[in-house]
Amino acid sequence: MPTRTEQSSAKPRVEDRSSRRWIRRRLGQLDPRKDFAEIFRLNTVFQVNGFMSDWVGAQTMPRFATTPSAPAIYRGGKGKLMLTSDRRLHDTGNHALVWAEYGLDAPQSKHSVDMVNALHTKYAQEYPDAFDDPEPWIYVLGYEICGVYMILNDYLGYPLPDEKSRTAAVLFGKKLAEMVVMDDGRFLTEIISGMDDWDDWVAVVREYESRIWPYSHEAAMCAAAAIGNFQKRFPGPLRPFGRALVTSFWYEGMYPGAGVERPGRLMRWAATAFMKSLMAVAPLLPDSKESWAEKQQRLYAEKGRPMAHVLKVTQGAAGAGTGGCPVGFGRGTATGSDASGPKEG
Template sequence: MAASLYKYKRVFAMARHWIAKRINQLDPTLDYDEIWKLATAYRPTDFIMNLIYAVTFPHFFVRRLDALPLFDGGTGKILSKPDARSDDTSWKMQVWWHYGSEHEKTRQNVESINRIHEHYAKSYPDSFERNGTYIYTLCYEAAGMHRLMLRVGLKGISEKEKVAAVHYWANMATIFRNATSGAALTGFPDTFEGIMDFMDTWESEVVPKHEMGMPAANAIIQQFADKYFHSLLHPLVFKWIISLYPDHLIGAYDLMRPGKLTVKALRLLTACFLWAGEHIAPDPTDTFTERRKAASRPTSITPTASSRRDSAPDDIPLSGCPHLRQQQRLKAAGSELKEDQNPQ
């Protein structure tokens, strides 16, 4: 009886946490797109994506040249439409993570960003000229979550995920281009250690402070606080986000870091939140992108079998582990065929 109960609990736990099991079955040198998708596209919610945005984005305008197109004379979306700026960034990245680095939808999405960069490069050519700016951003996307986990006391991503991250973001680096010169990007590191070293070197470069840094950083934290918390909690939210920033951001924007005990407590709280999301909460069966698409679909019309067949295969709202989805499509197709053969 005890053995049967243990077996049941084990099977139930594996069903609840299928993502880690699937990652362990994959080869990171070949299946990097799927590993990156499994690690990044399922668990995030709007809240988590906005939290990551609030922690991440201030890294990208420490230099005045990088801040100029974002600030855009005070009219940039980072100030004028902070919610839209956050959502646009999060949703675009989730498209890349959902479809993978080699999918046409990802390439089309990145191409739209290339064109936006080229538009702003006409006004701020020096801001888009330096190759290292692009490489740093891509390196941060590859390893930023790992660094945050280490900062709050967690062990970071697995070795398999590190290898997959290198391959995935090396592919992504080939899709972006220098908006000033039109040249391909060069120098993306070929190891995870190289990615970490590149970021450390870039961030250690001494650069002068600029007048746009503090307003932009505050606007990013404020939109997160406004969106999810009562105004009475906003001072605590600011302390929380600032406690997650590294020293060079604190100095660049003249931010007031909370006391050591407060920082320790807030980082521990963050660690518990991230750990529980991975180890206690059941793994979602749909990606962030799928959930967002489903939420935007009209619910008043029930599709017929024929209308379902007219939809593209990728538009069918299927759940579960990605490697089982083809079987689900075949099963769905068989059900529709049976329905057509036996009309009511």
């Protein structure tokens, strides 16, 4: 049945989601240069499930925290990742899902980015050394564009997106860069020259992840929190396997930086086989009829289930509150209803 959704406050969209493969059909109708936001949305917010969301978060946070941003995330043991790791990791991913769900021109997304920029402003003042190098900013943007796809392709043999989806991801990422403010007041897009192709961003991620990071107590504590949060999905005897499901897919230079040993060959094989089986099943299932936000809102209305914090507080330009930072470092100036100042992120 056709379903009316909102990409922005000005342009409602009607989608026919009645067929088993409605997403594939709709993608075939779109132009990546003109419709990149919708393509990005179709490739993300209809693919979310709890396990993969937690797995991606457990892959992402240690990567960001192994860099010079670790002190700003750890914050002497008082960062939200240390105190409420589940909330921190979910807020991180949910900011990105808000951007994908509504499009970057929508008030929900603008409010979300304002929240992130405000948090960056606050912690850049306390941890300036974690914010003044532009390279991590570029790496994080590259990771947002193609990093998870690279992990799935490199370690699991999962196919990369088609050319249309790759083009859309790059354009979406570059538009996001126009909104993120760095510690020196420049927008992130101002330090990016060219970088118009998927392969350019793959090269950025490859180069950054070719480094061997020296041990850092802060990075070790952040990685331990992210891994531990994922392990909670498993009963006690299986928690070492849960740990291997995270650390088997790290790049080589992360292990010394986080003080973590690479899993043994048998555990890596088991972790890889498990993830391959999940990824093999996913394409066989019918396309979801609900996006991430639609499902959250339905469960809230029907069962009173708490809505994701970031989704709740970014509903329209009048939303209130703050959420977690999606990249772990940076600086900006909040606008709108949250400009009075950021809370703990």
